[in-house]
Amino acid sequence: MIPKIDENIGILVYTTRFEGSSGVIKNRFEDFVVSEIISERVRISSSQNDGFAVYKLKKYGIDTTHALERIYRVHGARLKALGLKDASALTEQFVCSTGKNKILSDVTDAKISLTLIGFVSKPLSAKDMIGNRFTIKVTGLSADISAFNEYDRILNFYGYQRFGSKRAVTHLVGKALVQRRFSDALSLALSFISEYDDEKNTALRKIMSDPSKYAEALQQIPPGMDIEKILLQEMIAHQNPQKAFARLPLSMRRFYVDAYQSYLFNLTLSSAYQSGEELFEPQAGDVCYDKNSNLGRFEMDPNQKLAIPIIGxxxxxxxxxxxxxxxxxxxxxxxxxxxxxKEMQELSSEGGFRSACIKCADFAACADTIKFMLPRGSYATIVLREILKPKDPLLAGF
Structure with missing residues (x-):
């Protein structure tokens, strides 16, 4: 049976025969370890002392965005991450300076460790990150996970994090924006209530559902609700939902639209599988990625992977x-x-392609630990979903 949260984000199928081990992930930060892998083409020099500084950022209990904000606030250095890592894990990733002027000494605090490893001649970009290596401990298993061997039969769904996890609302906001329902988008962003949220946040969102109480809500906004704070401030000042969204960081505005495209992609993948389409082996006429991630038509090359359109x-x-x-x-x-x-051209998206299936490498499962490597853009939680098949993914730590 497919959990309700999966259906809500467009994931309607399982593709493996494994019955599921149940269990819980992320009991502790150190139970979910993520290490970023960058391309061998990147040459980081430890001997020179100019260029763009590259650091190794280790963190836990804080997401990448807020970790970089903390570094800037305390140390005055703007750093750019290649990928985003969430708070509920022990993560290691590469970050790069955006200018050549300020070089930080090593930084250590309760949640962050930042170590200078060298310099590059031009800033690193997301394309330099080729994937992530995972080591995940699962507690409360009900079956032997070493019996799972279908890691090459998992569809490349967008995972729970893409949609807000415990408050899966980003794609709903995105749909409202795409349909130009700016008032509905605002209402969803401020007052959408999830059964997984705590009582305090639920009570605050009920207050934010009433425009006459926006000033009251603003006084109660906790530090983590950055988006809600900006929207409330703008609505109090101008009472214009479209203008309120325009004041959000561009990355966040785009994220809402991206999340809706991700939902549509999940629906496409689910529907294609349910319709009996072959998704794990490309066919004549298909659009595919080759081993170098270049798009082209299928050419009887075993290294090619089927690509599915993303609507734009x-x-x-x-x-x-x-x-x-x-x-x-x-x-x-x-x-x-x-x-x-036309209203906000910076949000326009022409669409694209995404691999239909996950390329899961170096897979190993033994006792209570699972290890594997995924390419950039694929989600570990989607691999774990097929192994654990949890009745309630969010209560299981997803």
């Missing part, structure tokens, strides 16, 4: 998934051209 204003329609995508757009009451924003 100019997404590529000529694939065997066209009818499935058409039905989804109709059911969602949107069209591809809706992803072009």
């Amino acid at each position: 204003y100019s997404y590529f329609k000529k694939t065997r998934f066209e009818s499935i995508l058409g039905r989804i757009l109709e059911n969602e009451e949107i069209s591809a051209k809706d992803f072009y924003f």
Whole structure:
């Protein structure tokens, strides 16, 4: 049986025969260890002392965005991450300076360790990060996880984090923005209530559901609700939902639209699997990624991986998934051209492609520990979902 939260984010199927081990992840930060892997093409020099500084950031109990904000606030250095790592894990990743002027000494506090490892001639970018290595301990297992051997039969769904995990609302906000329902988008961002939220936050969101109480809510906003604070301030000042969203950081505004595209992709993948489409082996005429992540048509190359369209204003329609995508757009009451924003052109998205299945490497499961490596953009929680098959993923630590 598919959990409700999975259905809410467009994940409607399991693709492995393994019955599921149940269990809980992330009981402790050190139970979920993530190490970033960068391309061998990156040359980090430890002998020179100029260029763009590269650091190894180790953290736990804090997400990447807030870790970098803390470093800037305390030490005055702007650093850029290659990928985002969440708070409920022990993570190690590369971050790079955005300028050549300020070099930090090693930094250590309760949640962060920052170590200078060298310099590069130009700033690192997300393309330099090729993947992540995971070591995950599972408690409360009900089955032998070493029996799981279907790691090559897992679809590349977007994971729970993409949608807000315990408060899966980002794609709903994104849909409202795509449909130009700015008032609804604002209401969802401020007052959408999740059964997994605590009583204090739920009570605050009930206050934020009433526009006449925005000033009262603003006085109660806790430090973690940065987005809500900005929206409330702008609504109190101007009473214009569209302008309020325009004041959010561009990365966050784009994230809402991206989250909705991610939901549509999950629906596409689920529907294609349910319809009997072959998703693990590309076929003649398919669009594929080659071993170097370049897109092209299928050429009988065993290294190619099937690519599925991501809906945007100019997404590529000529694939065997066209009818499935058409039905989804109709059911969602949107069209591809809706992803072009005349009102906020910076939010426009032309669409693209994403691999249909996960390329899970170096997989090993023994006793209560699972180890594997995933390419950039794939989610460990989607691999774990097929192994644990939890009745309630969020209560299981997902």
